[in-house]
Amino acid sequence: ISHIAEHMLFRGTGSRGAGAIEKEVKSYGGVINGSTSSDITDFYIILPSKYLPQALAILKDMLLNAKMDPAELAREKEVILKEIRMERDEPQARLMRLLNEKAYLNHTYKFPVIGYEENLKALTAGDLIKYYKTRYVPNRMIVTIVGGVDEPDAISQVEREFKDFRRADYSVSDVTTIEPPQ
Numbered sequence: 001i002s003h004i005a006e007h008m009l010f011r012g013t014g015s016r017g018a019g020a021i022e023k024e025v026k027s028y029g030g031v032i033n034g035s036t037s038s039d040i041t042d043f044y045i046i047l048p049s050k051y052l053p054q055a056l057a058i059l060k061d062m063l064l065n066a067k068m069d070p071a072e073l074a075r076e077k078e079v080i081l082k083e084i085r086m087e088r089d090e091p092q093a094r095l096m097r098l099l100n101e102k103a104y105l106n107h108t109y110k111f112p113v114i115g116y117e118e119n120l121k122a123l124t125a126g127d128l129i130k131y132y133k134t135r136y137v138p139n140r141m142i143v144t145i146v147g148g149v150d151e152p153d154a155i156s157q158v159e160r161e162f163k164d165f166r167r168a169d170y171s172v173s174d175v176t177t178i179e180p181p182q
Helices: 002-008 020-027 049-065 070-088 091-103 117-122 125-135 151-161
Strands: 031-036 041-046
Touching: 002 031, 002 041, 002 070, 002 125, 020 031, 020 049, 041 049, 049 151, 070 091, 070 117, 070 125
Parallel strands: none
Antiparallel strands: 031 041
């Protein structure tokens, strides 16, 4: 679900339609992207430092107001299904998948980050929204800013932009999984 959630955060918000986020970032001379790994999902915006307020506003909008439109979800599912099929034909990806399936008996590292076709097909917009609302909360995020910015000013801008972003009371536990000796 983390992988599809990452894709969906780019697919529009209440105030930015599908494609508008990337178009806006490009209008400032920047790039935006994200990725998902076994441990994190990250999003980055690279812009000239004078556009820091705009970058923070876009990031906040993505993190707080993702639309998770069912029609967009259907389109993104097809994109990810293609990625899953392409990964099957990639020897190194297949090797890593097999290694993780054998090396980890209990830990979630045994599951491929890209996901499984059957799980992706069964995922509903409701499932995705529930996941998004429990995972995309401030107590599970880090905002990092680098480059030609004034540090106190950048911190102040982040605090202002995210002031209404409240820590969530969620039931997701951060339990450490112990692998048995092998």
